[in-house]
Amino acid sequence: MYTNNIVGKNNSEISSLFVQNVEYRMPGDPAVRTLAGPAHWELFKYITAISGMSLSNQQKTLIVESVKLKKLRKRQYFLQEGDICKYIGFIIKGSTRMFSINERGQESIVAFGLENTWITDQASFNQNECSGYHIEVMEDTELLILNRSQIELLIASVPAFAQMFSEYQKQQLIYNQKRINAALSMTAEERYYDLLKNQPQYSMRFSQNMLACYLGVKPETLSRIRKHHI
């Protein structure tokens, strides 16, 4: 499957996966209950579903203490070009786009973010360099954010988190490989149909102009393709 939110599952699919496959106690553990909010429980569900491993109360507490809830309003920025990307964010609710602006003022969208997606500028986050990208929030958005040492701590201390994060990186590699191939080998029309098939939620959540910037086609070309498609 061709998607960039992990294993291509939305919130409800992840919930049902976790109900089916994973033994998991709902928010009733006294030690965690006082600390964790609904956003944390979403992350626990996600980690459990992706890793196939359970989380102890101690591990849940460590996760809660390591992440920070951040709320951004539509049009606010998670990252701006020229800044160092200090955080990786896990989207609980909302959507984002990561884009660059070239010398001719054209915008290119390198990634969209939806619920259950991690967002960051990999180069800037991992290598402490100034980012060439903006990450803008497209709707009112809630994120759990972590800096590098917090990610490293959780990877080292919570096997389920390490497993989930490795799986996320693997899925990203697969997704990017396909996206590079699409950019090189497909016509604008093929890329659009591919998106409709594999990322139907994108065409529901993002404007036609945004989709064009993501596909690397001119808005008028996409408009023509869509008319033809209807």
Next chain:
Amino acid sequence: MYTNNIVGKNNSEISSLFVQNVEYRMPGDPAVRTLAGPAHWELFKYITAISGMSLSNQQKTLIVESVKLKKLRKRQYFLQEGDICKYIGFIIKGSTRMFSINERGQESIVAFGLENTWITDQASFNQNECSGYHIEVMEDTELLILNRSQIELLIASVPAFAQMFSEYQKQQLIYNQKRINAALSMTAEERYYDLLKNQPQYSMRFSQNMLACYLGVKPETLSRIRKHHI
């Protein structure tokens, strides 16, 4: 730095890095000496340099027992479209290209491989699905290959290997993010100059036609750009 062989270092750079930064015993450990050949020592050097961690004799032995040396002659295939990619390969010597052929018969190169690069079809290798790619050997090539359970065993048993592999995945994510952005936002000319700057070895090791397939430009366009460049 913008490169797809890890941290952008060639063999001699890795050797010097490892000599400077890492305490490392040269091939004299009796337990390993009998098993390991020059290819294994290259991999040990690479793991040590990238992870910054040393390998015990026991770990070296486990690595040697897990990998298999494979030699392919120029124009042979590591993977053919329609097959499941059972292996990931670490290039000791030689070069590869991973490409797709679209319905119009056009080739698109999604990745080149040189010494100290891992090659595989991520989707096929990780998800056991038929590959849409060919990986062809461009020169006589020596690889160390591992299947999925061998990779998983080494990640679970050898911390330096796990650290190296995580770093490799991170570098790939960074590289792919930049490549997607280049495909979307740069002109053919800008992409070529970017390649010359960041992957100078590609223009020395691969033909002009190959470079055009990698950059997603027509060979005659690349030819025109190169004339202008000289």
